[in-house]
Amino acid sequence: MLFVTISQYLAIACLSVLCIWYIDHRWKRRKWYSCAKNVPGPYALPVIGAAYHFLSDPSRAKWRRHRKLINSSFGQKALHSFLPIMAVRSGDLVKDLQNTVGDKIAPLYHIISRYTVELTFQTAFGVNMNLNSIEGKLDEVIDKMIELLTERILKIWNHLDIIWYLSGKQKEFQYYQNRLREVVNEVVKRKMEGERSKDSETEIEVANDHENLPRSAAFLDSLMANTDLDESEIKDEVNTFIIAATDTTAKALTSLFAIFGIYPDIQEKVYREVIEKVGLVGDPTPEDLSQLEYTERVIKEVLRLFPPGFMISRYASGDIDIGDNITVPEGASIAIPILQIHRSGEYWEDPLKFDPDRFLPDAAKRHPLSYLGFSHGPRNCIGKHGNSYS
Numbered sequence: 440m441l442f443v444t445i446s447q448y449l450a451i452a453c454l455s456v457l458c459i460w461y462i463d464h465r466w467k468r469r470k471w472y473s474c475a476k477n478v479p480g481p482y483a484l485p486v487i488g489a490a491y492h493f494l495s496d497p498s499r500a501k502w503r504r505h506r507k508l509i510n511s512s513f514g515q516k517a518l519h520s521f522l523p524i525m526a527v528r529s530g531d532l533v534k535d536l537q538n539t540v541g542d543k544i545a546p547l548y549h550i551i552s553r554y555t556v557e558l559t560f561q562t563a564f565g566v567n568m569n570l571n572s573i574e575g576k577l578d579e580v581i582d583k584m585i586e587l588l589t590e591r592i593l594k595i596w597n598h599l600d601i602i603w604y605l606s607g608k609q610k611e612f613q614y615y616q617n618r619l620r621e622v623v624n625e626v627v628k629r630k631m632e633g634e635r636s637k638d639s640e641t642e643i644e645v646a647n648d649h650e651n652l653p654r655s656a657a658f659l660d661s662l663m664a665n666t667d668l669d670e671s672e673i674k675d676e677v678n679t680f681i682i683a684a685t686d687t688t689a690k691a692l693t694s695l696f697a698i699f700g701i702y703p704d705i706q707e708k709v710y711r712e713v714i715e716k717v718g719l720v721g722d723p724t725p726e727d728l729s730q731l732e733y734t735e736r737v738i739k740e741v742l743r744l745f746p747p748g749f750m751i752s753r754y755a756s757g758d759i760d761i762g763d764n765i766t767v768p769e770g771a772s773i774a775i776p777i778l779q780i781h782r783s784g785e786y787w788e789d790p791l792k793f794d795p796d797r798f799l800p801d802a803a804k805r806h807p808l809s810y811l812g813f814s815h816g817p818r819n820c821i822g823k824h825g826n827s828y829s
């Protein structure tokens with residue numbers, strides 16, 4: 440009689456998982472792995488290739504058309520028109536943060552992310568959110584979605600659909616995705632109703648309730664005015680904006696404040712510069728902001744050491760010859776590990792040292808792509824300020 444012990448069961452189970460992984464992952468991608476062998480660099484786990492599927496859309500033509508439209512409705516002029524509301528909301532954020540003074544632990548990210556969500560809605564979409572409504576918890580929804588995506592990308596076993604589904608993570612992700620979708624639907628619906636009635640009294644109001652602030656040309660208005668886009672395309676863009684703008688900004692600010700806590704002298708220098716160049720009263724102007732040179736260097740250094748977009752990826756729509764006998768084959772996903780590049784001794788001297796002066800105009804020349812806080816090229820960050828952050 441065949442007697443199977445628990446350890447034999449386990450061995451068979453492991454072997455089965457390995458076989459599924461080999462067929463599902465390695466064998467189907469064997470051409471890519473063979474090409475990747477020629478690429479110099481650290482040993483690559485078969486982990487990162489799937490990142491692309493979660494982070495962007497392979498239909499390049501569609502993206503190009505949308506990007507052109509977004510660029511035209513999200514230029515410097517639109518960004519500058521957001522300054523007054525940003526000043527008001529920054530004041531509110533400071534008050535909220537003051538309430539945590541003296542606390543041993545302050546949930547910085549959670550306080551800040553609420554504001555970045557609200558501001559995105561108020562500026563880019565031109566709608567105000569009621570924080571007590573379900574939609575007000577959107578910051579938590581986005582946070583959970585990004586946490587789950589990161590878990591799927593970085594933990595190799597989660598690449599196997601079977602494990603991801605059986606672990607219940609897919610269901611959890613779907614739940615949050617549906618909640619985000621509901622919000623997006625609601626925003627577009629209310630906005631359309633608002634456009635028709637101009638006086639909607641709803642939880643999400645089409646409004647600018649800070650009476651003295653000029654109504655900004657919201658990005659969503661331009662999208663909706665464009666007859667080339669259907670409703671589902673508009674919703675896709677709203678979705679992308681929510682994910683791209685809110686969590687990144689909240690993480691960047693959280694890291695900045697943590698750095699202020701670690702280096703009070705840096706905080707003091709930033710404070711003095713802001714007081715001197717912008718002052719405590721009145722709205723900051725674009726010219727004021729362009730004078731905050733030290734502050735900008737500190738932000739860049741924060742984004743170098745703690746880039747919210749720690750890894751991006753691209754899809755090779757055709758074979759790409761990148762020199763040195765290396766061809767990236769069509770269909771492959773290419774991972775660009777921003778965090779590793781930003782902390783690499785190959786590109787940065789004493790890479791783990793926090794030193795804003797690396798970004799002084801006369802600092803030693805470095806590789807032009809060694810800093811990718813807002814990515815690079817045609818698909819870079821739309822929220823990147825002017826050219827100064829390149």
Ligand code: HEM
Pocket residue numbers: 495506563679680683684685687688691742746747748751752811812813814815817818819820821822823
């Ligand atoms: C500190 C804050 C931010 C950081 C670090 C950041 C970083 C990035 C990075 C690295 C990408 C490139 C993704 C890629 O190359 O695949 C990106 C894309 C994007 N970002 Fe940002 N971002 C920030 C804030 C914002 C804000 C405030 C907005 C909107 C107002 C925004 C809108 C976008 C959009 C729409 C894209 C997609 C562009 C495209 O696919 O064409 N981001 N961001």
